[in-house]
Amino acid sequence: MSESQGSEGTTQRLPVIEKETDPGHGGYDPAADRGPAPLVDGGGKEGRFWSARRVPAAIVAVLLLFGAGALLYDITAVRAERPSAHWRRELTRQLAQRPLDDTWVLVGAGIAAVLGLWLIVLALTPGLRQVLPMRRTHADVRAGLRRAAAAMVLRDRAMEVSGVQSVRVRTSRTKADVRAVSHFRELDDVRADLDAVLTDAITGLGLARPIALSLHVGRSGRKR
Numbered sequence: 252m253s254e255s256q257g258s259e260g261t262t263q264r265l266p267v268i269e270k271e272t273d274p275g276h277g278g279y280d281p282a283a284d285r286g287p288a289p290l291v292d293g294g295g296k297e298g299r300f301w302s303a304r305r306v307p308a309a310i311v312a313v314l315l316l317f318g319a320g321a322l323l324y325d326i327t328a329v330r331a332e333r334p335s336a337h338w339r340r341e342l343t344r345q346l347a348q349r350p351l352d353d354t355w356v357l358v359g360a361g362i363a364a365v366l367g368l369w370l371i372v373l374a375l376t377p378g379l380r381q382v383l384p385m386r387r388t389h390a391d392v393r394a395g396l397r398r399a400a401a402a403m404v405l406r407d408r409a410m411e412v413s414g415v416q417s418v419r420v421r422t423s424r425t426k427a428d429v430r431a432v433s434h435f436r437e438l439d440d441v442r443a444d445l446d447a448v449l450t451d452a453i454t455g456l457g458l459a460r461p462i463a464l465s466l467h468v469g470r471s472g473r474k475r
Contacts, residue, residue, distance in 0.1 A: 300395055302378030307370065380424060384459045398422040401456055405429060408452040414441045416471065422462065427453065430467045442468045 325336045349356055382395040402420040405427055409418040414436030421428045429449060433441045446466055453461055 299377040299384055300379045300382050300393075304373055304378065307373050311370070383422075383424065383456075383462070385457045386459050396456060396458065398424075401458075401462075402427070404456065405449055405452055408448050409445055412441065412444045412448055415445070424462075425460075426463045426465055428465045428467075430469075432471050433468055434471060438468050438470070442466065 321336075321338075325339050329335050379395075381398050383398060383401060385394040385396055387393060399422075402422045405422070406418045406420045409415060409420070409429060409431055412431075414433045415431050416434040417432045419430045427449070429445070431441070431445055445468065446464070449464055449466065453464060
């Protein structure tokens with residue numbers, strides 16, 4: 252008799268989105284004889300997932316390719332005793348004649364500085380703000396939960412509370428903003444039930460750094 256895969260009021264385990272080691276493709280695994288890996292308590296210190304930064308890397312690669320190609324072609328032409336390209340002569344003349352406090356020189360320097368600062372920020376920050384790190388239960392496995400999925404779980408749990416008509420949930424890296432509308436029961440009772448249910452739901456998400464709960468309960472503004 253197979254075991255049921257889920258029940259009302261519970262959430263299923265989400266798929267692993269990153270695995271640091273690969274024991275191999277099939278065959279005997281010596282780690283299987285040692286039993287399951289011990290639980291690892293991250294203590295809320297699990298780092299965020301790093302983005303691949305494919306778009307910025309592609310832009311930089313294309314710019315470097317065109318720049319290096321144009322410079323190599325011009326150097327080859329000069330070595331072949333041909334005149335240098337017009338753009339090189341014009342650039343040399345402009346750099347020699349324009350003072351450092353010229354408007355266009357300052358604009359170009361500002362754009363280069365902004366682009367350089369942008370690339371430095373991208374290199375030093377992890378990105379993937381939409382993925383919340385989860386507690387590590389195995390030393391060789393990391394898992395993350397998307398903020399949209401976390402908001403959906405909290406909304407579904409909140410809709411199970413008696414008296415709740417509608418719920419809107421917005422999650423950030425540190426907080427879950429829940430706004431519920433109640434159409435019957437006392438607001439204090441609904442708020443107390445929602446606070447207990449959502450606090451338990453946030454704990455059940457298994458996040459490395461549990462998000463704070465901001466709860467607002469009110470009546471519908473529509474008149475009947």
